[in-house]
Every structure is written in structure tokens, then in C-alpha cells.
Amino acid sequence: MTDTPPHPLSHSYAVVDVFNGTAFKGNAVGVVFDADNLSDAEMLSFTRWTNLSEAVFVLTATDPLADYRLRIFSSLHELDFAGHPTLGACHAWLEKTGHQALRDYVQQCGVGLVTLRRSVEGLAFRAPPLIRSGLIDASLLERVSSGLRLQAVGARLVSAQWVDNGAGWLALMIDDRDKLLALKPDFAQLDGLAIGVLAPWRSPPCDGEVDFELRAFIAGDSLPEDPATGSLAAGIAQWFAQTGQAPSSYTFSQGTALDRPCRIRVSTMADGIWIGGATKTLIRGQVQFPGSVATRG
Structure with a gap:
């Protein structure tokens, strides 16, 4: 046949x-x-x-x-x-x-x-290359913090930055991984935004298999939380390269809250920042x- x-x-x-x-x-x-x-x-x-x-x-x-x-x-x-x-x-x-x-x-x-x-x-x-970087406007940052319900889980905002490389991302770092995993965003407040939130896996970070926990929220999408987001990881890696917040090689964990335990590798080399998995x-x-x-x- x-x-x-x-x-x-x-x-x-x-x-x-x-x-x-x-x-x-x-x-x-x-x-x-x-x-x-x-x-x-x-x-x-x-x-x-x-x-x-x-x-x-x-x-x-x-x-x-x-x-x-x-x-x-x-x-x-x-x-x-x-x-x-x-x-x-x-x-x-x-x-x-x-x-x-x-x-x-x-x-x-x-x-x-x-x-x-x-x-x-x-x-x-x-x-x-990033097409948008730098600080987030104070009024927008207040809206994002409210929509993420950071206060409800007792999370402290550490820093925030635009990390847009074509997908529209902005990123916030908070103080604690458990608080990150406890977030339950109000997506109605976040409509039209693509938001990444990360926290150190442990304190201090970068001393084990995984260095940062990451979550990605896209209000209005059919899947409002993404299990693993390479573009977001790439944008954050470029932010960290400028500020020295991470070593040359490290790993993001993402998807934990969705029972999709993904790993995103970051390697900074002479010819650029590489994102793999x-x-x-x-x-x-x-x-x-x-x-x-x-x-x-």
C-alpha cells in the first residue's frame, strides 16, 4: 500500500x-x-x-x-x-x-x-538588539505593580526596565522567589502589556543549577502566562549585562507555576549574548x- x-x-x-x-x-x-x-x-x-x-x-x-x-x-x-x-x-x-x-x-x-x-x-x-530600554515611567510602573498585585504577596520591587527586542517586554525584579510564584495578576489592569517578573532563585543568586525564577504575563492573550519565553530572557540578559547583576553564564527557571519546569540558558560570549535550551x-x-x-x- x-x-x-x-x-x-x-x-x-x-x-x-x-x-x-x-x-x-x-x-x-x-x-x-x-x-x-x-x-x-x-x-x-x-x-x-x-x-x-x-x-x-x-x-x-x-x-x-x-x-x-x-x-x-x-x-x-x-x-x-x-x-x-x-x-x-x-x-x-x-x-x-x-x-x-x-x-x-x-x-x-x-x-x-x-x-x-x-x-x-x-x-x-x-x-x-533592544529596540526599547531604560527606566519605566512612574505612572506605568505603578499600574503594573498594582495589576501584578505585588502588595498582596508582600513583594518588594527591586528594579524595573524596558527590555523590548520586538515582543514589547518590560521586566520587573522582585525580592523573593516564593512571592513571585504566589502572584495572581489582575489582567484587566494589565491589558495591552507584556510583562516579565523575576526573582533570585536563592540568596545570593548564581550559585547553583538555576539562578533566577521567571514568569511572563501577556494580558489578553489566549494563554495569559507563557511557560518559557526566550525573547524575555534575552532582553533581561542584555539589561543584566549593562548592570552586572549576573555572571557571564546563568540559567532561568520558568513555567514552575504551570507545572512546565523549563530551563533557559544564558551565555555571554565575545560575539554576543546567546539564549539556548x-x-x-x-x-x-x-x-x-x-x-x-x-x-x-
Whole structure:
């Protein structure tokens, strides 16, 4: 019995778990290949249907320096950049194309070109430049602190910063990991914001397997808390590199509150800050987009 060929309107599809090597414990991303013929509306509709934090669409690169082009969607809108989709898409693309070399690869996306490195430790991406940094306006910081309900858990705000590299993140550090894990945000107060909150894993930090606990909140999204967020980790790493709040290599824990214990590795090297973690394909198949060819001739 021969295999049935793919439907002419179907696309190869994979779901990759990122930042945890144990199946179903990482942050999953849907990866659709050969997506040049899909419209913005189809991409957004598909992403919402998956109920994943993001889905990505692999297209032909338009920059000669890139290996492929990536469009990244959340349930709300398209993102210029996101971390776990970047790692998951590269993992799936390497599997699909058969590339095995331990070398650098280049992704084209909304923030330009992002370099990924495949090594014996796995995949990592070089943190793209921040498009917004610096202090957070006092009135906004008051709104965020209120919406996070910091006072309700007795949390003390240590510092705060914009760490936006294309996903809109701002980040707050508080004093205690247990208080961080106890947060129950009022998302109505945080509408339109992407907020990362972190705390030292222990005091002092950076003396064990994990150095910081991290949570990421996106009010209005179908998944208002993200299990693991590479773009946020990258932005915080650039903040820490400027202030000396962490050593050259360290690890974030994220997803603890969701029973998705993820690990995000940060390594500062001569050629940049690299964000890495485990990647594992869990689903391979085909997805059909009705009319995706017919509507475009």
C-alpha cells in the first residue's frame, strides 16, 4: 500500500517543544512550512486555532544572507521576534532539510537577521538588539505593580526596565522567589502589556543549577502566562549585562507555576549574548489551508 500524497493545499507541519527535554513539559510552537502563499489572516486564524502561545510560518528568505524567513504570530497579532518560536522553527527546519552541521544559521524575521548556533549543547540564538530600554515611567510602573498585585504577596520591587527586542517586554525584579510564584495578576489592569517578573532563585543568586525564577504575563492573550519565553530572557540578559547583576553564564527557571519546569540558558560570549535550551519535535504531519492556493491563482 503506497502513501497518499499530500493534498495540494496542505503544508508540512511540526510541533516542537522548547526549553524542556521532557515531552509535554516545555513551551510548544507550531511550525508551518512553505508558507509563502498564506495570507496574514490565514496565519493569524491558524495560530488562534492551535491555542498555542505562538505559531510560526517558514517562508523563502528575501535576504541573501538568510537561510529562511520566519513570520511569528501570537493569538493577538504578529510579532517581530520571539525566542522559543525562533529555536523551535530552526529545530524543525534543520530536521526537514537534513542539515546536520554544527555551525551558525541565519533567520530573517521582523527585527532583521537573527543568528542561531547549533552546537553539541543544542540550539541557541544570539540576542537581537533592544529596540526599547531604560527606566519605566512612574505612572506605568505603578499600574503594573498594582495589576501584578505585588502588595498582596508582600513583594518588594527591586528594579524595573524596558527590555523590548520586538515582543514589547518590560521586566520587573522582585525580592523573593516564593512571592513571585504566589502572584495572581489582575489582567484587566494589565491589558495591552507584556510583562516579565523575576526573582533570585536563592540568596545570593548564581550559585547553583538555576539562578533566577521567571514568569511572563501577556494580558489578553489566549494563554495569559507563557511557560518559557526566550525573547524575555534575552532582553533581561542584555539589561543584566549593562548592570552586572549576573555572571557571564546563568540559567532561568520558568513555567514552575504551570507545572512546565523549563530551563533557559544564558551565555555571554565575545560575539554576543546567546539564549539556548532543549528542543524536541513531538508532532509531524500536514495541515490544510482551504483556498490558500485558489485565492492566489
